[in-house]
Amino acid sequence: MNDQAVGLTPPPEGYTDWLTELKSRIHTAQQRATLAVNRELVLLYWQIGRDILTRQAAQGWGAKVIERLALDLRAAFPEMKGFSPRNLKYMRAFAEAWPDAQFVQQAAAQLPWGHNLVLLDKLPGPETRRWYAAKAIEHNWSRNILAMQIDARLLERTGAAVTNFSTSLPKPQSDLARESLKDPYRFDFLGLTDKAREREIEIALIKHVTDFLLELGAGFAFVGRQVLLDVGGDEFFIDLLFYHLKLRCYVVIEIKGGKFKPDHLGQLGFYLTAVDAQIKHPQDGPTIGLLLCTSKNKVVAEYALRNTAQPLGVAEYKLLESLPAELQTSLPSIEQIERELAGSDDAP
Template structure:
């Protein structure tokens, strides 16, 4: 008897889902166990607080007793991490079942509590894998968002307490695109850049952030006999609008801004339906002059953004320098 392929597919999906749930459950129980071991070590350590080296002695002793029977999971370093885990997350009920022990190990490297809270909220909301969380931490996502937003707004969006209404709350500057595999010293065409984005679309969507979905590439539009092509089109369900990307591998010019403004106007007048918000245009460029952007666009502009791309992960020093520069600009504007 031939069974329906749909039935077989559904049963396979149920099996896969059950296996995934079982793995998650086991990993969460393991994480909670590590938390309780960390708590026990910490409390025992406090009993011997008159000895400065008691904590190190205790962990070394435990490792010698446990590792031969239970393996490397109870090495000196792992037991030390369990103690740090308890001290960093002292409330057991606050542990998230969606986060694995490996997720928490990454979070233990972060000293700033707000920064940790942001990555926890985003990982839970977006179901980030360990690799995805690590990539976002290494690309300094939290710091990049601070360049155009305040800390409270970033955390509120991450916690789903507010829905973003301003493009600056979502579009990052710079966008870090190290996953494209393009070398910054090499020459490449815009079509090569676009193809690299399509090839690595999942990673590009992760870098763009919440609410983005891919719509089209090289979208053809006709204007009284002339043809134009929009590089990339996305839709953002949080902003409820189309987001058009134009790729420029050169330094941004005012002509580039004018071209993108034409595309935005077209989408607002032809493609957008009544319930949707105004279209946003993003110029993804190799370099830009902020003054050119400022004076090429109306003062009340909220539809055209310029985002510089980087083909390498930024250093913390680079981002701190950018944040200081942004603060200086804001202070001058307030004077």
């Protein structure tokens, strides 16, 4: 509704900017209030869980005390949720998993209660829970994304790609670059089997770019597919080009639909040289190359990377192992995917 419709005079100069600033401050205050409420709730749950543990150990109370406590707390606080026997047992498990009050205050209380339950249910020990908790806080993962990353074994895959970053990049950039790559990458969200061709995979990745960026990890920004490089009048095309916001550099990704071969790195290294010469800003870091293949001999990859000065990495990608015949027939063909992409390009 405009000002004339409600009988208001036009706002004075500077009012619109001030209103925008006020909205931002109010939104920030709301977020802080929500975080503060969550923090107090998680700390309360930890304290209740610790009390249950302590009293059961000291006074020999059995498991039935939790049922009694649930009835009494819900009677005393009928407007509050969270005092079911099941949730009280989670409080006990939460306190047992995190006996360190300082860690609960500094880390666990930054996550919603539902996130903490995911960590309890899906992970066996404190070290892996700490790692996933830190990542969830850093990247602001939803509960579903946290569960998905745990199921996808993110910890085991992070930093596992074969690279030469320790010799081709300065510290601490080399460590950050290594931690930014995984092995293997999971592309099962594409709905493609291991028989898919490179071009099919490439097109499907862009069609599912949100899932692709999530799998790549935080910091990757998509620049383009089949990016043209004109080198001395000859045309070359990069499969996928990204920019990494933390590393402050371009990342060239090439996809090979077979086993890794050392000569694959020659083509990728050429692309890195061209990007550094034609696209990279002087303040950007050296362009990084990532070769994705269906399989690799780790020793062969390490040998191939040993004598190159360009920052390169080699990792595998995994598609669906197999699909039922009835599901295979329902998948879109490469022609259908290309038509949909073409249609989306023409849309206003």
